[in-house]
Amino acid sequence: MKLEKIKEERKKNKLVFFIKDSDEVFANTLRRLVLEEVPTLAVEDLEIKDNNSALYDEMLGLRLGLLPLKTDLKSYTFKATCKCGGEGCARCELKINLKSSKKGYVYAEEAKSTDPKCTFVHEKMPVAKLLGKQKIDVQMTAVLGKGKNHSKWSPGFAFFKREPILNVGKVDDAESIAHLSSDGVFTIKGNKLSVNPEAVFDSQLLDYYVSLDKGITLEHTDNIIFSVESWGQLSCKEMLSTAMDIFIEKTEELEKLL
Amino acid sequence: MIIPIRCFACGKPVGHLLEEYQQRLEKGESAKKALDAVGLDRYCCRGVFLGHVELIDAAGEFKKG
Numbered sequence: 309m310k311l312e313k314i315k316e317e318r319k320k321n322k323l324v325f326f327i328k329d330s331d332e333v334f335a336n337t338l339r340r341l342v343l344e345e346v347p348t349l350a351v352e353d354l355e356i357k358d359n360n361s362a363l364y365d366e367m368l369g370l371r372l373g374l375l376p377l378k379t380d381l382k383s384y385t386f387k388a389t390c391k392c393g394g395e396g397c398a399r400c401e402l403k404i405n406l407k408s409s410k411k412g413y414v415y416a417e418e419a420k421s422t423d424p425k426c427t428f429v430h431e432k433m434p435v436a437k438l439l440g441k442q443k444i445d446v447q448m449t450a451v452l453g454k455g456k457n458h459s460k461w462s463p464g465f466a467f468f469k470r471e472p473i474l475n476v477g478k479v480d481d482a483e484s485i486a487h488l489s490s491d492g493v494f495t496i497k498g499n500k501l502s503v504n505p506e507a508v509f510d511s512q513l514l515d516y517y518v519s520l521d522k523g524i525t526l527e528h529t530d531n532i533i534f535s536v537e538s539w540g541q542l543s544c545k546e547m548l549s550t551a552m553d554i555f556i557e558k559t560e561e562l563e564k565l566l
Numbered sequence: 567m568i569i570p571i572r573c574f575a576c577g578k579p580v581g582h583l584l585e586e587y588q589q590r591l592e593k594g595e596s597a598k599k600a601l602d603a604v605g606l607d608r609y610c611c612r613g614v615f616l617g618h619v620e621l622i623d624a625a626g627e628f629k630k631g
Binding site: 319320360361362363371374375376416429430431432433434435436437438439442459462465537539540 | 567568569571572576577578579581582584585605622623625626627628629
């Protein structure tokens with residue numbers, strides 16, 4: 309198996325790479341491990357001391373749970389396997405306080421976390437909106453969890469497809485096809501269509517282009533294009549490496565049981 | 567009501583992008599351009615913004631401390 313990076317967008321937290329000499333089975337295993345098994349921190353319990361905002365307690369709680377939290381996997385463990393025996397200690401729980409009585413949006417940055425490394429990822433995320441005389445005061449407890457239990461613990465998004473190759477032969481009306489290509493796959497040079505190979509990877513319209521003219525055909529190679537997108541809790545690389553660590557753990561467990 | 571924290575379908579956090587999106591619309595940019603600039607690629611996330619109506623202020627009037 310060979311891996312080859314296609315592009316990395318730091319700003320959008322995206323990573324796209326080739327998996328060569330492998331198959332969909334492996335790619336799907338990796339996808340499911342990223343989505344369901346890689347642990348992250350998220351708010352699980354909360355004590356609402358005061359809330360007379362327009363949002364009901366339940367809605368506020370749900371919104372707080374969905375806020376992504378920067379996760380340091382080395383310094384947190386699952387509550388069930390923690391040395392404290394599930395009572396809750398600094399190694400398995402993170403306490404966060406949110407108190408506001410200012411008019412306007414309450415942003416995630418106003419929350420005070422007891423661990424300066426693990427704060428909410430998006431500072432300008434609106435949690436609630438207050439009018440005059442309204443206030444919220446919430447004490448939250450964040451724990452490590454898995455995406456298969458609740459998607460708030462999912463570290464991001466992962467998907468894959470086979471590498472498409474677009475072959476262009478003789479085309480009747482090159483100009484109109486170039487005009488219909490809204491995602492920049494085709495450009496017209498002189499009287500011939502030229503294909504932009506980078507746009508082909510991202511295009512969702514390839515089947516449509518094939519239906520336009522008999523001269524255009526679509527092939528798929530055995531290479532897999534794998535995309536990972538992080539929601540901010542972990543970096544893309546951390547997501548993939550922990551996913552593979554979990555995979556090794558699982559196979560070792562299977563070996564032992566056999 | 568209030569802008570959702572995450573996209574309903576894919577789970578991408580979107581709430582923090584609303585203010586920039588609205589500023590861009592006020593400047594006269596088209597919704598397509600504003601959505602692209604804010605970084606919403608998939609149609610699920612774009613739909614969250616296009617269909618959103620901010621009613622939190624109106625709802626807040628009925629719940630005063």
